[in-house]
Amino acid sequence: MDQTDVGKVSRLAERLACHSCDLVFDISVLDDGESASCTRCGEFLTRYRADELERVIAYSSAALILLGLACSYPFMSFKSSGLESTMTLPQTALNLWHYGLPGEALLVGAFIVLIPGLVMLLMLMLAIALVLEKHYRWLRPVGRLLFTLQSWCMVDVYFVGVLVSLVKIGHMATVIMGLSFWAYAVFSLLFVLAISVLDRVQCWHRIEVLSRP
Amino acid sequence: MSDKPKTAASQGLASCHLCLKLVSVDVHVCPRCGSAIHLRKSNSLERTLAFLVTASILYIPANLLPIMITDQLGQPTESTIIGGVVLLIDMGSMPIAAVIFFASVMIPVSKLAMMYYLCWSVRHGPPETARQRTVFYRITEFIGKWSMIDVFVVAILVALVNLNNLLVIRPGTATVAFAGVVIASILAAESFDPRLMWDQQEDNNE
Ligand SMILES: [Zn+2]
Ligand SMILES: [Zn+2]
Secondary structure, X not given: OOOXXXXXXXXXXXXXXXXXXXXXXXXXXXXXXXXXXXXXXXXXXXXXXXXXXXXXXXXXXXXXXXXXXXXXXXEEEEEEOOEEEEEEHHHHHHHHHHOOOHHHHHHHHHHHHHHHXXXXXXXXXXXXXXXXXXXXXOHHHHHHHHHHXXXXXXXXXXXXXXXXXXXXXXXXXXXXXXXXXXXXXXXXXXXXXXXXXXXXXXXXXXXXXXXXX | OOOXXXXXXXXXXXXXXXXXXXXXXXXXXXXXXXXXXXXXXXXXXXXXXXXXXXXXXHHHHHHHOOOEEEEEOOEEEEEOHHHHHHHHHHOOOHHHHHHHHHHHHHHHHHHHHHHHHHHHHHHHOOHHHHHHHHHHHHHHHHHHHHHHHHHHHHHHHHXXXXXXXXXXXXXXXXXXXXXHHHHHHHHHHHXXXXXXXXXXXXXXXX
């Protein structure tokens, strides 16, 4: 099991079973940018990118900064008949709590800020350790947590929800977008990019190589 | 015939659900990531059905209870999901009405129906449609979280529209039921093992 990057070709002496239909494939030679898919059911298997980790570091660190901005500035303001109300991103969840729905407030907060933020942070830690080729004891638990939490991020869904809300109340009053709105828009884009760039198989293969004594 | 791809199970191999490492079936803990290894997701059908039934039951209060309450000049108006769609049609915003109807009614209902069908098809479906059913599964898995859009819209409106006595929007209890439907259906999709649909075909070949 040696990964020797001869030029821009990945060589993982590894086989992979399709997680949809269980067929085994040889993924040992993949060119930079090349991906492998299951020939029987079409499931995506893995993609090798020579600059994968650098991209993950760029996307996830930028995403974390933007999430910080999105949490500290006004998100949107609503003006009608001389009155004005302003919301921030954390208020999306906190106001549900005030109206007596603490469980739901936690879920919403977790899906749109807490889990996505944690996923970006874990991704950044992992990618930095892998770029530096340093082995840390936390690599395996961080990797497990990262890939488990990924399906509980709803950044993109929330952003579309914001657009739907705008259309729903746009006719009732003037809605002004704050800095946080734009920060969250860019954050969701970077988040989706980071998730799609980090390849599960390649990432675990790197962790495995590093963990070897 | 020797270079024709074979299934992992037929070679006595199991793959880790988390890091996809291939190991011998008698290994129970993944040597690479430390996760538990099962040849197939454990009790896949039973767990999927349990989550599906939960989601179906929660879907009833999600539609009957008010999803949000609008206090206009102290006058409360409760609205349900369907009520909101009808209102949007009355206001002439057909495209938005269509999006909401699609996201809050069509997607959850067809997702549940599809998952029930997939569970049934593991034992009774025609093996030659396995590829098609895998595509259906992938679509259901992908769209699952998008049903959460209604809950988010209510949460956003509640946070944004808060003009003291003039206009206040409060969350209704249906949002809790609706969030439950979304989570139960995501868990149902995660518990389902699409490889079971292909195993049936493998058994027939042997
Ligand atoms: Zn496959
Ligand atoms: Zn593993």
